Amino acid sequence: MTIPEFDPQQLALPHIRSLQAYVPGVQPVGGGWIKLNTNELPYPCSPRVAPAVAAEIGKLPLYPHPTSIALRQAIADYHNVKADQVIVGNGSDDVINLLVRAYSSPERGVAVTVPSYSLYQTLIAIQNGKLQEVELPPSLELPVDALVATGAPLLFLTSPNAPTGVAFSKDSVESLLKRFSGIVVLDEAYVDFAQWSGVELLASYPNLMVTRTFSKSYGLAGLRVGYALGDARLVELLDRLRDSYNVDRLAQAGALAALLDRSYHAEVIAKVKATRTVFLRSLALRGWHTYPSQTNFVFTRPETSDGQFGLNIAGSLFEHLYNSRILIRKFPNHPLTAPYLRISIGTDAQMDALNEIIDQWQQNA
Amino acid sequence: MTIPEFDPQQLALPHIRSLQAYVPGVQPVGGGWIKLNTNELPYPCSPRVAPAVAAEIGKLPLYPHPTSIALRQAIADYHNVKADQVIVGNGSDDVINLLVRAYSSPERGVAVTVPSYSLYQTLIAIQNGKLQEVELPPSLELPVDALVATGAPLLFLTSPNAPTGVAFSKDSVESLLKRFSGIVVLDEAYVDFAQWSGVELLASYPNLMVTRTFSKSYGLAGLRVGYALGDARLVELLDRLRDSYNVDRLAQAGALAALLDRSYHAEVIAKVKATRTVFLRSLALRGWHTYPSQTNFVFTRPETSDGQFGLNIAGSLFEHLYNSRILIRKFPNHPLTAPYLRISIGTDAQMDALNEIIDQWQQNA
Numbered sequence A, B: 001m002t003i004p005e006f007d008p009q010q011l012a013l014p015h016i017r018s019l020q021a022y023v024p025g026v027q028p029v030g031g032g033w034i035k036l037n038t039n040e041l042p043y044p045c046s047p048r049v050a051p052a053v054a055a056e057i058g059k060l061p062l063y064p065h066p067t068s069i070a071l072r073q074a075i076a077d078y079h080n081v082k083a084d085q086v087i088v089g090n091g092s093d094d095v096i097n098l099l100v101r102a103y104s105s106p107e108r109g110v111a112v113t114v115p116s117y118s119l120y121q122t123l124i125a126i127q128n129g130k131l132q133e134v135e136l137p138p139s140l141e142l143p144v145d146a147l148v149a150t151g152a153p154l155l156f157l158t159s160p161n162a163p164t165g166v167a168f169s170k171d172s173v174e175s176l177l178k179r180f181s182g183i184v185v186l187d188e189a190y191v192d193f194a195q196w197s198g199v200e201l202l203a204s205y206p207n208l209m210v211t212r213t214f215s216k217s218y219g220l221a222g223l224r225v226g227y228a229l230g231d232a233r234l235v236e237l238l239d240r241l242r243d244s245y246n247v248d249r250l251a252q253a254g255a256l257a258a259l260l261d262r263s264y265h266a267e268v269i270a271k272v273k274a275t276r277t278v279f280l281r282s283l284a285l286r287g288w289h290t291y292p293s294q295t296n297f298v299f300t301r302p303e304t305s306d307g308q309f310g311l312n313i314a315g316s317l318f319e320h321l322y323n324s325r326i327l328i329r330k331f332p333n334h335p336l337t338a339p340y341l342r343i344s345i346g347t348d349a350q351m352d353a354l355n356e357i358i359d360q361w362q363q364n365a
Helices: A049-054 A069-079 A092-103 A119-126 A144-149 A170-179 A232-241 A249-260 A262-286 A311-323 A348-364 B049-054 B069-079 B092-103 B119-126 B144-149 B170-179 B232-241 B249-260 B262-286 B311-323 B348-364
Strands: A086-089 A109-114 A130-135 A154-158 A183-187 A208-213 A226-229 A297-301 A341-344 B086-089 B109-114 B130-135 B154-158 B183-187 B208-213 B226-229 B297-301 B341-344
Touching: A049 A249, A049 B049, A069 A086, A069 A226, A069 A249, A086 A092, A086 A232, A092 A119, A092 A154, A092 A183, A092 A208, A092 A226, A092 A232, A109 A119, A119 A130, A130 A144, A144 A170, A170 A183, A249 A262, A249 B249, A262 A297, A262 A348, A311 A341, A311 A348, B049 B249, B069 B086, B069 B226, B069 B249, B086 B092, B086 B232, B092 B119, B092 B154, B092 B183, B092 B208, B092 B226, B092 B232, B109 B119, B119 B130, B130 B144, B144 B170, B170 B183, B249 B262, B262 B297, B262 B348, B311 B341, B311 B348
Parallel strands: A109 A130, A109 A154, A154 A183, A183 A208, B109 B130, B109 B154, B154 B183, B183 B208
Antiparallel strands: A086 A226, A208 A226, A297 A341, B086 B226, B208 B226, B297 B341
16 A cells, blocks of 8 residues: 655645755856856865875774864864864854754844845755844945844854955954844855954954854865854854764865965965956956955956946856856845856966956957 | 853753753774774775775865765665655765754654664754654564554654664564654664665655665765665755755765675675674573674673673673773663663674673673
């Protein structure tokens, strides 16, 4: 006997039945693409990663260390905090998810700015948490009053912001920390390309948590390692919710090797920043409005040769680049972001190739 | 200004504030231990894993494939199901967690047997879900009527059971599938050491999901890869909740290489089963009650030389072994499990060493 009418989706919780999945950037299968759509590093990871990973293969029959202790201690040393202030995740997304699960419910909201990293919304929806969106002004100055007014127990701030690439001022973030009654999470995925970090504020503000990732500046997006720094009591709480073996042996070993290779890290960051300077100059020569970038991507508003811009113009350039096998990212769902395109900083050669295709488009648009 | 009175734990949701973390088996730091406490494989993983992982290092700057497509397809081929019936997780714990999040709430319970894998309880507590425990009888026959009577939308069945090692009969599981109104999850972490698998029932029962892991028979506990098979609609639902990049590149590549090395897998399973037979015989010679094992561990009730057994006797042997640097597992919190000890099947040499230390203990106990 079978149960032909059984529908596993109808049986799910109501908010899960209607859930929209997060849509990650396209990961093309097959070669020949210039991939400037998910802010990956255009250089290899540290050469120390391969031997560190290889040395761990023989231990794969054994479970990994539950708290990633060696990596956790090295992260603590690097940031000059204590090991009990560090939690390591299967990507920083893992830690962000734990925060949502610990603090949000249908009655208790999570504050986010719009625009910001759109995964927050998905994680809040999975939790059936209340979403409290605060619009950023076109100036992209931090709307401290409006954020404080949410009264939310938890706030995510992509800092520097994505997808705009703009850094909030340290003064405005500190003003927020003083007045916000809940936990402020600075999602510093891109901070290695910026001028200041919230890590220096940790000692003064127990309501501050800073998240970081190995996916961007370390060139380890494929390894899935992130971490967060904060008050030891908050870390202890999140550790209780964390999967006991959330980060595998190879990921722990690879991230540790990359973290300890400080000179390589500094070198690739300098290269990305230099390319960013040159690319921003080329956009300025086109006369396109581009936000000042403190990240490894730029957010620019394409214009046709006769100075028009908007959703359709951005879509036209996106399509033209796609047809030339160059992937970038568009954000058509919000008036502030719709006329813009987000372009990751690749190698100099990749940016030159991109500029040539943009020239082509501008001549015909 | 700082906020000295701020307490991040007080701010958390009530059920999170009181949450007890899952306690994984001890992972000793430092050598010299015989580790028979977390059912790891005592042999290396397939020799194909190292080159597959090494080949992936150069791609680490790029995010992994979001749905682990190559691994997903290979798993589908291996089990003769379609790729849209497979979901890959960061360990099978990841998929179990997604199931809890999709189906359980304070009003809608999850049914589990007692004893079984204790992580279920932790995941249900994190979700603030209702826990519906059904006691196994000492015979360890499946209590079909009691499970059906829960009316729960979701049921986890460790099959074969842990920590007892006993396999439920296929008839009893099929009887449950016919009558249970929710989803039945067969957690087949140990099934490669057993005589039957629920995979053959998938085509007949859309309310069946089978979870598997690479942590046990494949010798890849350190890599964190598991998967589940089920109705395509259920997989689609869980994929919406899944972290977009839940399994890293090295884990995807390593698990795929291990999966495709069928002869190595068969060889190590045969070795474990042969050692299990010999070890079970040695326990029978001691006259200890031992459940028939369909797993890579045994559950045995130690007796003193004058035939006493119980919680304290089990604790005494556990301590004696610990002091001899042999790690096994005890389950003192339930009358059915308290007099027993769970011992993973190691190499023949490890089991010989264990038996010597048990002899020592019996002479003095």
